[in-house]
Amino acid sequence: xxxxxxRFHQDVLGNLYVIIRGHLERFxxxxxxxxxxDVQLTDLNVYQPDLYYVxxxxxxxxxxxxxxxxxxxxxxxxxxxxxxxxxxxxxEVYARxxxxxxxxxxxxxxxxxxxxxxEAIDAPVATSRIKQKFASPLxxxxxxxxxxxxxx
Numbered sequence: 001x002x003x004x005x006x007r008f009h010q011d012v013l014g015n016l017y018v019i020i021r022g023h024l025e026r027f028x029x030x031x032x033x034x035x036x037x038d039v040q041l042t043d044l045n046v047y048q049p050d051l052y053y054v055x056x057x058x059x060x061x062x063x064x065x066x067x068x069x070x071x072x073x074x075x076x077x078x079x080x081x082x083x084x085x086x087x088x089x090x091x092e093v094y095a096r097x098x099x100x101x102x103x104x105x106x107x108x109x110x111x112x113x114x115x116x117x118x119e120a121i122d123a124p125v126a127t128s129r130i131k132q133k134f135a136s137p138l139x140x141x142x143x144x145x146x147x148x149x150x151x152x
Contacts (some may be wrong), residue, residue, distance in 0.1 A: 003008075005077070005079050007152075008064070008081065008146070008152060009050075009077050009079055009107060010108050011076055011078070011152050012077055012105060012107050012149060012150060013034065013050050013051060013075075015023075015148060015150075015151060016030060016051055016075060016144075016149055017034055017106070018127070019026050019050060019140065019142075019144055019148060019149070020032045020051075020053065020142075023103060023139055023141075023142045023144045024139075025107070027139075027140070027141060027142075028043075028056070029055060029056055029139070030053055030054050030055040030056050030057075030058075030059070030064070030072070031053070031054055031056075031059065032051060032052070032053045033051065033052050033053075033054075033066065033067075034050070034051055035048045035050050035051070036048050037052070037063045037066035038066035038067070038100070039052060039070075039071060039074070040050075040066070040067065040068045041068050041070060041093060041094070041097035042093075042097065045093050045097065047074075047090060047093070047094075048063075048066075049074040049075060049076055049099050050075050050076055050077045050105075051074075052067065052071035052073060052074045052075065053071060053072055053073040053138065054067060054072055055072050055138070056137065058072065060139075069098070070094070070097045070098035070099045070100075070118055071099060072099070072100045072101065072138055073099070073100065073101045073103070073121040073138055074099050074101075074102050074103075075102070075103045075104075075105060076090065076091075076102070076103070076104050076105070076106060077105040078104065078105065078106045078107065079107075080110070080139070083089045086104065087104060091104070091115065091121075092121070094117070095098070095115070095117040095121045099114065099117060100116065100117065100118065101113040101114065101116050101117070101136060101138060102114075102117070103115075104124070105149070107150065110129060110130040110146070110150050111127055111128065111130070112127070112128050112134065112146060112149070113126070113130045114126045114127070114128075114134065128144065129147055130146050130150050131146070131147060132145055132146055133145050133146065134146070
């Protein structure tokens with residue numbers, strides 16, 4: 001059994017969830033979910049991203065256990081034991097499976113890298129640091145202040 005993530009990892013996850021969930025309460029466009037929740041991309045590839053979002057138009061992929069099919073957004077928060085897998089094989093599988101956007105959050109470096117797989121698979125289209133804000137086309141009108149994301 002793998003050790004659980006550290007508390008800062010969980011704080012970052014909770015902060016992102018609260019920010020996105022608050023936005024969705026004001027502007028309903030889909031649903032956001034936290035790990036542990038299975039995302040079955042293929043018969044062989046079942047992951048539990050730290051957070052994922054599915055638009056209302058694609059809610060049919062949601063199941064009791066999580067999702068069967070690619071979410072619109074997956075978020076992986078790096079930890080020393082999972083960073084290589086998250087930034088390598090999992091990122092590639094997400095891209096091939098139809099995930100639109102992936103955020104890789106690095107708590108140690110206080111940065112967030114955005115991958116939009118329709119634009120590029122191997123390199124982020126944007127990287128934001130703690131004193132910056134960023135926006136995603138998946139959440140119109142939302143600018144995420146990274147200082148709020150990285151609050152302990």
